[in-house]
Every structure is written in structure tokens, then in C-alpha cells.
Amino acid sequence: xxxxxxxxxxxxxxxxxxxxxxxxxxxxxxxxxxxxxxxxxxxxxxxxxxxxxxxxxxxxxxxxxxxxxxxxxxxxxxxxxxxxxxxxxxxxxxxxxxxxxxxxxxxxxxxxxxxxxxxxxxxxxxxxxxxxxxxxxxxxxxxxxxxxxxxxxxxxxxxxxxxxxxxxxxxxxxxxxxxxxxxxxxxxxxxxxxxxxxxxxxxxxxxxxxxxxxxxxxxxxxxxxxxxxxxxxxxxxxxxxxxxxxxxxxxxxxxxxxxxxxxxxxxxxxxxxxxxxxxxxxxxxxxxxxxxxxxxxxxxxxxxxxxxxxxxxxxxxxxxxxxxxxxxxxxxxxxxxx
Ligand code: DAH
Numbered sequence: 001x002x003x004x005x006x007x008x009x010x011x012x013x014x015x016x017x018x019x020x021x022x023x024x025x026x027x028x029x030x031x032x033x034x035x036x037x038x039x040x041x042x043x044x045x046x047x048x049x050x051x052x053x054x055x056x057x058x059x060x061x062x063x064x065x066x067x068x069x070x071x072x073x074x075x076x077x078x079x080x081x082x083x084x085x086x087x088x089x090x091x092x093x094x095x096x097x098x099x100x101x102x103x104x105x106x107x108x109x110x111x112x113x114x115x116x117x118x119x120x121x122x123x124x125x126x127x128x129x130x131x132x133x134x135x136x137x138x139x140x141x142x143x144x145x146x147x148x149x150x151x152x153x154x155x156x157x158x159x160x161x162x163x164x165x166x167x168x169x170x171x172x173x174x175x176x177x178x179x180x181x182x183x184x185x186x187x188x189x190x191x192x193x194x195x196x197x198x199x200x201x202x203x204x205x206x207x208x209x210x211x212x213x214x215x216x217x218x219x220x221x222x223x224x225x226x227x228x229x230x231x232x233x234x235x236x237x238x239x240x241x242x243x244x245x246x247x248x249x250x251x252x253x254x255x256x257x258x259x260x261x262x263x264x265x266x267x268x269x270x271x272x273x274x275x276x277x278x279x280x281x282x283x284x285x286x287x288x289x290x291x292x293x294x295x296x297x298x299x300x301x302x303x304x305x306x307x308x309x310x311x312x313x314x315x316x317x318x319x320x321x322x323x324x325x326x327x328x329x330x331x332x333x334x335x336x337x338x
Contacts, residue, residue, distance in 0.1 A: 001045065001057055008038045009064040016071045022079060029072055039065060104338025108207060108326055111234075111314045112189055115209055118233045119187045122226065124211060127186035129175035131193070132159070133166040141174040141290070142250040143282045157193050165193035169210035170250060170307055173279075176212065177287050181295045183215040184303070189310065200322040207310035212279070214296070214303030220253070220278060223304035227276060231259055234313065242270060251277025251305055263319055271316065274308035 012032040019025035032039050043061050046054055105113070116126065129137070138144075139151055149155065150167055157165040172188035188210040196202040213222070228241045240260040248254040254277035258270040281298035288294050295301075311323055318337070320326070325333050 001042070001049070001053075002060060004042055005039075005057070005060050005064050008032065008042060009067055012039070012064075012068045013071055016068070016075050019075060019079075022076075025072065025075055025079065032068055033065065039068065102338065104334070106326075106334065107314045107318060107320075107337040108310060110337065111317055112207070112209070112310050115230075115234060115310070115313065116187065116189060118230055119211065122229070124185050124187040124213075127172055127176045127188045128190055129166075129169075129172040129188065131166055131191055132163050133171050134163055137171040137174045138164060138166050138168070141283070141286055142170055143280050143286070144249040148249065155195050157195060167194055168192050168307060169208040170305070172210050173212045173250075173283075173305055174287070177214070177296060178290060182301050182303075183213075185213045185215075187211045198324065200324065203311065203323055203327065205327075206323075209308050209310050209313075211306045212303060213305075214279065214301055216301055218278075218302045218304055220304070223276060223278065223306070226304075227257060227274070227306060231257070231273070235259060235317065243276075246275065246277075248275055248277055250280050250283050251275075252280045253277055257306075257308075259316070261316060273312060273316065274306050276304065276306035279303040279305055 012028065015028040015031065016025065019028055031037055034040065039061070046057055046061075049057060120126070135151070139148065144150065156167050169188050169190050169192055172186070172190070176184060176186050176188075190208065190210075191205055192208045193205055194202075196204050198204060213226070224243065231241050232239045242258045242260070243255040244258060246254045246256040254275065256272050257274040257276060258272050260268050261271050262268045279302070284296040284298035284301060284303075287296045288298075311326055314320060314326060315323060
């Protein structure tokens with residue numbers, strides 16, 4: 001029996017040494033140490049031995065079991081080290097890491113966020129309204145007569161239903177005042193749509209920021225102070241701002257606002273940046289009719305409104321000459337603002 005145990009041990013050690021992966025190693029373990037394994041069978045044979053032989057063979061069996069078990073453990077460690085090595089084979093661990101390229105906010109998002117932040121600090125709350133609008137909210141309620149050129153099919157995208165893509169964010173003024181009561185102090189950034197020929201200064205989808213302040217005693221000086229403060233905080237404390245009389249159907253008096261641009265290597269020049277004015281009492285009167293109450297009684301409330309192009313703000317801020325750059329998403333252009 002001694003002979004048999006020695007043969008089993010040396011067969012086992014040979015099988016373990018030959019095992020090239022976890023699977024064959026485990027097969028070897030089962031073949032020798034498993035329930036039906038060869039060493040287990042040999043141990044069962046002890047029953048037939050005399051009581052003098054039993055302890056001697058028992059010890060031999062133990063020694064063999066230990067030798068096989070530790071050989072298996074050693075082989076397991078060796079195999080897993082080998083697997084680790086293989087998994088990094090061909091990889092040069094001394095190479096410098098690849099940097100992740102960080103993203104950045106689109107310039108339009110940056111100016112928009114900037115403008116919103118400034119105006120919110122001044123007490124304006126965010127409001128919005130639908131981009132698919134009714135003629136009523138986009139024009140009639142804003143005191144714009146049926147024959148006004150902006151309502152032309154040539155200038156405005158109409159749906160068969162008679163609805164349209166809003167041509168300005170001013171419709172949010174009406175949407176807001178239909179539901180709220182004074183004081184109203186809101187800003188509404190959003191898209192507007194016009195059937196314009198696309199060129200360096202026009203897009204058919206563009207971005208505006210509307211503002212409206214209505215209360216019992218809002219004056220032209222409030223409008224002026226608010227917008228001057230806003231523009232100086234956007235473009236610098238020494239920005240020169242000019243209010244030029246203009247016409248909008250929904251404000252009276254109305255103005256266009258220009259700021260003086262000092263571009264490098266160029267004569268400073270005035271450029272238009274926003275429209276604004278005191279809310280026309282006719283707008284309040286029409287609201288009273290729609291609402292069926294008099295919380296916006298034109299004899300009691302006054303207000304100012306303004307609207308500006310966010311794309312325009314971005315172009316001025318960074319001296320961007322072509323508005324199309326803002327929608328082309330050319331990474332070489334956008335990276336400059338990241
Ligand atoms: N809605 C005008 C436009 O798109 C801009 C504008 C002018 C908005 C005067 C106003 C305003 O709120 O008071 O050209």
C-alpha cells in the first residue's frame with residue numbers, strides 16, 4: 001500500500017504541474033482528492049489493514065494529502081499571477097495618461113445665463129410661454145393691427161391651423177399677465193422665428209430675452225435705470241448706453257437701445273441691442289377685456305417692457321462677425337469659449 005500511495009502522490013504532482021489553467025487544475029484536484037478520487041479510495045482501503053499498519057499508513061496518507069493540497073495552492077497562485085501578467089501584455093504602463101477633453105458651455109448659453117443671473121438679482125422672475133402661438137397672443141393682444149407687416153405670411157411661419165411660430169418673446173408678456181396680478185416682474189428667454197433670409201446677421205430661428213415690469217407706479221426712469229444697469233453689468237461699467245425714440249405697437253413711448261462698441265482697431269460705433277418702452281395702455285385695456293376684471297386697469301397700472309436678441313449679446317460680447325457661427329457647432333469655433 002505504501003507503494004500505491006507514493007504512486008498516487010507522484011501522479012497527482014505531475015498532473016498539477018501539467019495543469020495549464022484553472023479548469024485542468026480543478027479536474028486534477030477532483031481526480032485525486034475528490035470524493036471518488038484516488039487518494040480517497042486508498043484511504044478507504046485502510047479498513048483492511050492490521051492495527052499496527054494503520055497508523056503508519058495513516059501518516060503516509062496525510063503527508064501525501066498535504067503535499068497534493070499545497071501543490072494545488074501554489075499552482076493556483078501561479079496561474080492567477082500569469083493571468084494578471086497576460087491582461088497587461090503589450091500595454092506600456094510608463095506611457096503618460098490620455099487627458100479627457102473637458103466640455104464647455106456654448107457661448108449663447110453663457111450670455112443667456114449671465115443675463116438671467118443679473119436680472120434675477122434685480123428681482124425679475126423667470127417666465128415662459130409656448131413657441132407655437134396664437135395670432136392673438138403674438139399680435140392682437142400686443143396692439144398690433146391686422147395689416148402690420150410683421151403679420152405677413154412672407155415674414156411669419158404660419159400653420160394651417162392658423163397658429164404660428166412666435167416672431168418674438170413679447171407674447172410671454174400677455175401669457176403672464178393673463179394669469180398674474182401686478183406687481184409683475186418677469187424675464188422670458190426663448191426662441192423666436194422669422195422667415196428671414198439667413199445671412200451673417202440673420203437666422204430664421206434666434207434667441208430673445210423679454211422683460212416686463214408692471215406695478216402701480218413704474219416710470220420711464222425705472223426703465224432707463226434698469227436697462228443701463230443691466231447693460232453695464234453685461235458689457236462693463238463704462239459702457240455708453242443710448243435710448244433712441246422708435247416705434248413698437250405695444251409700447252408708448254418706445255425706444256431702441258444702442259451701446260457704443262469699441263472694437264479693436266476700429267472707430268467706436270453705436271450698435272442697436274434692444275427694443276423697449278412703456279407698456280401701451282391699449283395692451284392693459286385689452287387684457288382687462290380678456291380677463292374680465294380690472295387688475296390691469298390702465299388708469300391704475302403702468303409698466304415697462306424690453307426685448308433683446310441673445311445672439312446679438314453674444315456677438316457683441318465676443319466680437320463675433322457672423323451669427324451663423326453660433327449654430328454651426330464647429331468645435332474649432334466653440335473651443336474658444338470653453
Ligand atoms: N418684440 C420686439 C422685437 O422682436 C422687441 C421689443 C421691443 C420687445 C419693445 C419689447 C419692447 O418688450 O417693449 O423686435
